[in-house]
Amino acid sequence: RSSLSPLRKINSVINTYALARQKEIDTLQKTAEFRREFIADISHELKTPIFATQGYIHTLLDGAIEDKHVRMRFLKRAAKSLDSLDVLVQDLLTLNQMESGAVRFTYTDFDLKELLQEVIEQLEHKADKREVAIKLDFDPEKSYITHADKPKIYRVCQNLIFNGMNYNHHGGEVKVSLKTHKNTIQVDVKDTGQGIPPEDLKRIFERFYRVEKSRSKEKGGTGLGLAIVKHILEGHKSKIAVSSTVGKGSIFSFSLPLDKEKKVD
Ligand code: ADP
Numbered sequence: 001r002s003s004l005s006p007l008r009k010i011n012s013v014i015n016t017y018a019l020a021r022q023k024e025i026d027t028l029q030k031t032a033e034f035r036r037e038f039i040a041d042i043s044h045e046l047k048t049p050i051f052a053t054q055g056y057i058h059t060l061l062d063g064a065i066e067d068k069h070v071r072m073r074f075l076k077r078a079a080k081s082l083d084s085l086d087v088l089v090q091d092l093l094t095l096n097q098m099e100s101g102a103v104r105f106t107y108t109d110f111d112l113k114e115l116l117q118e119v120i121e122q123l124e125h126k127a128d129k130r131e132v133a134i135k136l137d138f139d140p141e142k143s144y145i146t147h148a149d150k151p152k153i154y155r156v157c158q159n160l161i162f163n164g165m166n167y168n169h170h171g172g173e174v175k176v177s178l179k180t181h182k183n184t185i186q187v188d189v190k191d192t193g194q195g196i197p198p199e200d201l202k203r204i205f206e207r208f209y210r211v212e213k214s215r216s217k218e219k220g221g222t223g224l225g226l227a228i229v230k231h232i233l234e235g236h237k238s239k240i241a242v243s244s245t246v247g248k249g250s251i252f253s254f255s256l257p258l259d260k261e262k263k264v265d
Contacts, residue, residue, distance in 0.1 A: 122158070
């Protein structure tokens with residue numbers, strides 16, 4: 001019996017080694033699969049604006065250029081497609097840098113209420129066009145000074161408010177509320193839009209995931225906005241939370257530290 005013991009030991013070592021190797025192989029296979037999927041996704045996303053631009057330019061070259069009105073219309077559309085291609089490539093680069101940890105965060109003190117006012121002002125024109133009202137709710141007695149990377153938090157707020165407006169209906173509303181807790185400021189972006197089904201809620205932060213592919217694309221998104229939001233907040237050791245009711249609307253929330261030292265009484 002005792003002579004079997006060393007054999008068993010060797011067996012167990014071999015098993016452990018085989019298991020570790022299998023795990024390595026699984027990880028490599030997953031990485032390869034992930035890469036393949038990513039390249040397929042990107043190619044697919046890039047094709048849309050490239051095809052559109054090609055279409056307009058070839059039609060112009062085939063004779064449409066002779067007509068002054070058609071010429072202007074097609075050139076404007078080609079320029080718009082190239083602009084969306086530019087946004088897509090920029091977003092991809094941002095996301096890639098974030099995922100590889102190459103993005104630096106520069107922290108400063110700033111007023112979150114003022115930042116939100118700026119974002120809303122910048123989006124107001126688009127909101128008017130869609131007949132969506134954007135409201136900011138805060139307590140004028142309170143201070144909302146935080147310590148964070150200002151341009152990146154601007155991007156987070158811009159993406160969330162833009163989505164609230166973009167996936168809304170005419171006459172709808174986006175309400176942005178600021179609440180302070182003991183050590184944090186909570187930002188809620190609540191919309192009266194179409195809402196997100198429960199099975200999609202977890203996946204909307206994945207890159208290129210869209211709830212209704214055709215409808216979201218029609219609305220001009222890159223499908224990368226929420227993935228960027230998630231990464232930026234993770235970089236701040238914060239998280240994005242979402243709750244939604246189909247047909248009623250959604251609430252996206254996150255928190256940042258409240259800088260009490262800078263409190264204005
Ligand atoms: P996109 O550029 O397509 O808007 P996002 O990453 O910002 O990409 O969002 C991913 C998807 O989540 C969107 O395509 C849309 O289907 C859904 N979504 C995001 N925000 C909202 C919202 N406020 N209301 C309803 N659906 C939303």
